[in-house]
Amino acid sequence: MVRNEALDTVLDHLLNRNLGEAIVAMDNFLAVHPHQINTDRLFAIKTDYQLMADYWRRGFKDPQLPQLYDNLLRRMYVLYANMASNYTVRHMPYLSSLFYKGHMTARDWSPQVVKEELEAFVSDVAVLDLEPAHTSAAKRSELYAQHHDQMVELFDNILTSGLWTDSYATAMEDLLLSPTVDVNDQLLLISSVMLSSMSYFDMAKFRTLVHVYQQAIDEQVRQRALVGWVFSMDAELDGIFPEETELLKTLFDDEQCRQELVDLQKQMIYCINVEQDQATIRDEIIPDLIKTKKSQDSPIIIDWNSEEDQDPLNDILHPNEAEERLEKMENSYRKMIDMQKQGSDIYFGGFSQMKRFPFFNEIVNWLMPFDMNHPDIQSAAGKFKENRFLQSMMKNGPFCNSDKYSFLLAFEQVISQLPENIRQLLDRGEGTFTEMAPEETRTPAYIRRLYLQDLYRLFRIFSQRNAFRSIFDLEERNYLFFSSPLFFGTPLEAHFNEVTAFLLKKKRIGDAKTMLRCYDVSRRDFQYYMMSGYIGENPRMNYAKALELEPENERALAGYARALFANTLYEEALEMYEKLLQLQPDKKLYLLNKAVCQTNLRQYEEAEKILFRLNYEAPDDENVNRVLAWTLTCNGKYEQAEKLYEKLLDIEKPSPNDLLNEGYCLWFNGRIDDAAACFRRYLEETGEPKMYIIDNEDSLIREKGITEAEIQMMLYIL
Template sequence: MHKNEQLRLIVNYISRQRLGEAINAMEIYLSTRPTQIDLDKLTEIRNDYQLMADYWRRGFDDPQRPMLYRQLLHRLYQLVVNRDLHERFMESPYLQGVYKRPRIVRTEWAVASIKSDLEAYVSDSVLLELEPQHVQQKKRMELNTRHQQLVNDIFDYILTSHLWKDSLCDAFVDLLLAPTIDVNDQLMIISAISLSLQNAFDINKFKVLTTLYQQSSDNHVRQRALVGWVLAVDSSEAEIFPEVVEIVNTICQDDLNCKELTELQMQLYYCIDTDNDQKTIHDEIMPDLVNGSRIQMSQGGEFDMDEDSLEDILHPEALERDMEKMEKSMKRMADMQKQGADIYYSGFRQMKRFPFFQDISNWFAPFMPNHPAIAHSWEKAKGSKMLHYIADVGSFCDSDKYSLVLAFEQVRNQLPSKMIEMMDNGAATPMPVGGEVDPEEKKMPAYIRRIYLQDLYRFYNIFDKRFEFPNPFGKDRSLLFFTCSLFNTTPLKKHFQEVASFLIKRQHADDALRILEMIPQEQYNYQLYMMKGGICRHKKSLLAHAADCFRKALELNPDDERAMTGFARASFDLGCYAAAIENYEKLLQIQPEKKSYMLYLAYSLSNMYRYNEAEKYLYKLNYEYPDDLYVKRGLAEVLTGQDKYEQALSLYEQLLSGEQNQADDLKNYAFCLWFAKQNDEALKAFKKYVELRKTAGETTDFREMFLVEKAEMLRRHHISQMDVLLMLDAVNFL
């Protein structure tokens, strides 16, 4: 769904309190797309604005003026957004159909009427229990079919609704808190409201969800409402609707709410990481599961060992190893699932082609065995115990459970009868990949929320009409709601460090840095300095900041090895070799034999032209690690610095003969040749260096290199200014 840029600009004027400009811009917009209703509404807004402005110009002091101005902003916002929504719905053939269908099949959409119909379904279901058993099944199917169509109509109507008036907010809150309504119907309506909020921010829909989150006693209702309002919250809306600030602040005063918001923030990143998790499962886990599975069933229904059985007899230790790997892989997958990973996404994404998923509402339907689309399959005798067990104990989201039943119906008659019999008799129990989930865990808010997020993620990434809807998981959207300024002054900020730490572990360092930068400097502790320093150290532009963070961490904990290591490495990367030497020497007192400490100390000493001191560390390392290329490079540079060119050239030739030679090796080799007065060979090496960098898409500025970067080194090796100029001409022009 593409938003109209002109109307977005007008909304931007409104959010910045520029009412006059917004009115003028809307007049220009409507002049090319006139509709009488919108023109009349805009004229009323302009007239009221001019009346207020006239009183102001005359010098009248009106204490109600701020309120009147904000009301005019709200009226214009509603006009602009409703116009935008209507145009988007009408420009898309698909959305136009979704918009028109419920309005054609039913003309009465008052909330009281909707509530009456939903309550009637509950009462009719109860009365049906009084009917004879042979009558119940047919009537129940008819009742459920009619009801499902009603829910589908309600869903589409709300999804394509314009902005709500205040009265609708109160009416829907009453409906969604009513004990006389089936909770599954309430959950469907909450999802419809949430999707509608993604189309355009609506303060009244937002209030419905936040009120439900605070007042509902049903965990499923609370968690679905929480996800809905969080995905819609934005600080820019608070400029138009200041009550958003108050609502968010009130919610965050509760410690439990802050805990759930923190969990939700982390769970959203598990959604983002779904593709990476699927790759891990495919590349690292599934091969062991496949190799460990040595038992197969024959066409006759008997269990036989596969073609590797002879190999297993001759080498039973191999079978044991494979089984051990399989068990470890299954445990690893179960652990990923418990942490929040969506382990079934890849396996079920191909099972969303059933006609069932053509209705938007079905993507958000809580799993109901009596759903008309699956009731017949669910109640079939053959294989029902196996199907029911898998669906019940596995950690499947609701849309995957529907996929499971629909797919099982297609293969039910192809399954070996022996296996079905064993399952139904309880002689064998199927185990979902990832293991069973404890029934008590399924009642927990975090689990309920995770399952719903997986349903959402599937809809926005698999539904064939997904591009008609703004995707909250899209690459152009940020799911890092913790950085929204609305939360920055609330008690939720106590959880910023926890989320930043989580993001670092999940390889989202940039987002972690965004959170850390929101924490006031006076609140920083050792751990925060270490986290921020660790992120900044990997960004060239933030190296100085990294060094400062590690230095402050070291001030708080002077003997801490991690802080000292961070500061030493950041100092080295910055070229502050004196500080690096000081700290690496301290580190070697803590761990005298640690290779990395000796190597960085040697490089630092070499860069400070203290070659003799560096040499002793590098010779020791070269003896202990004769194949280490970094040691050879360091030693070659030191020998060059000591004018031991023959030994240095020998090392460079070793480095350049290997497959892992680098451009810098070739550059340093060229310098060594130059210092050894082998000018022609040095020139050839410099030219090869240029070609190597060009192949990598990089350019070479020899003037900067010779006259600035390496000027001191050239001076120390008695390369005259004339020699430099001649080499410059040679590498650039000869």
């Protein structure tokens, strides 16, 4: 988005509630960018401000002064936002084109007139439904084409509009809630209001979206309005528009709203995790599906070959091979479907390649609810109106609207290339894609998920996406709306733990840290301290705080023990592991960590007792062998240690640390050249400087009687 530095200065003063400086800054801007109407508006604000200031300077105490000052701040913000919005539109060619399409027409865009026209469209469609199909087809096509043109212009008009007046917003709210207006039209307009108010906060638009969310009967309308007001919030302007907080308070008091906000936040994380999900599908699922032979008995994969010869000998030698392949394929497919049901955008990778059609040059088509009457797909819709496969896909397929349009347009291009028998199969509706149960497609979570996927495609793929503020921006973390200060001190704080735990589960460590910084001191419970310790935020202190709340909690004890060890507090860590072993005497991890602590404390004999026992129970456990080998090295039992190192290094890619430790073992045992060879390999693989060999175990090297001269000679031959 293009912004103006001088106008940003005006906003900074407004955010600091410094009206006088904001007026001066706006005066400076208008001196460079003269505009008579805006100059007159600024003059009116300046005049009212001067009258108020003069009255105050005379020593009069006006009880209405705070209210007057706030009103002037709001008027000044409206002036700023309209000018900033206009500046952005004029300096971005794409937005300028939308502005001229949406504003430079002969249409009357007043909400009352628009509502009448939209209601008339619904009536005209109803009348056409009563006519015979052969006579109504042409009329229907013309009617939908005219309506589409109107909706595109209206969408562009709202998208590039300035701030609304309260009366205009009330009329638009009535339109968006009217049962006599087509739901698809309402959905499209809500998206336009959202995109507009995301650029520059508009209290009237925000209020409209909140009221539509609260009052709408249609679930699709409710969910679009929910997403709309969530990403239209602006915590910075809360001081100028306290009504924003008041509206949110009424929302946050509603349990259903709170749960929907939690679910929405999780769904946003699924959206931005799409690259990770695509990697899982590409690397783990697709290879299994490709390697598995297609089967006519499979309910999942269409067999594009009419017949395939089978080897009778293979049936004799491997009678269960086909069933095993099919089971493996179905397991892979089921894993992908489970990802999709949980919220993963599993189709983004494939459908992102289908957005090059001219259809997607128009921003409105990225957010348009799917409709077979859309004028731009009439060619494809006419060809396939009897195709049961396609009809089923469009009606019950688990795809967002944008992907349905993509699929239909792509299907039109490839259908002629398919064999005749396959086209007949698709016409009959055989081999259909996995469908969603009708009751599932009506749930708020499902509706919201598909809309978010539409938005994700818009902000990730659309050629003009940089003209808009993305709700999926990874740097600004716009998607993490739960971290907004507007949520602090509200009932939503009770859900911070749930959201933060979800972020950790999805490995969004940076986001989890952001959320943890949002916690009020009074909300810092056991879960908070455990999560803070887990992400490395002063783990020693946080795990200690967790133990104060639950002294016998095993997870807290283990975390505190790890933190102590990381701080080289081996005696304290040893005490913690002994406590843990009282809870779980035979847990290998605790026994092994106890032995490591004892080794670092030079308690070699005690450590060896534990390690030899673990080695006896699991002779091939590399971790046990690694710790035992090092303990033996420290204890001067080099021959025994070398045997273990030989075992650890007798693999294709040994651990560099095992090379390093074997080098120490050989050095301490007087095998200088062999030790140097290990050290060289280690340095080559890790890129560490030579001195790391010495600094890493300086005290142990000197404890073993190795002199400074010997150290220097070892460094020389490396």
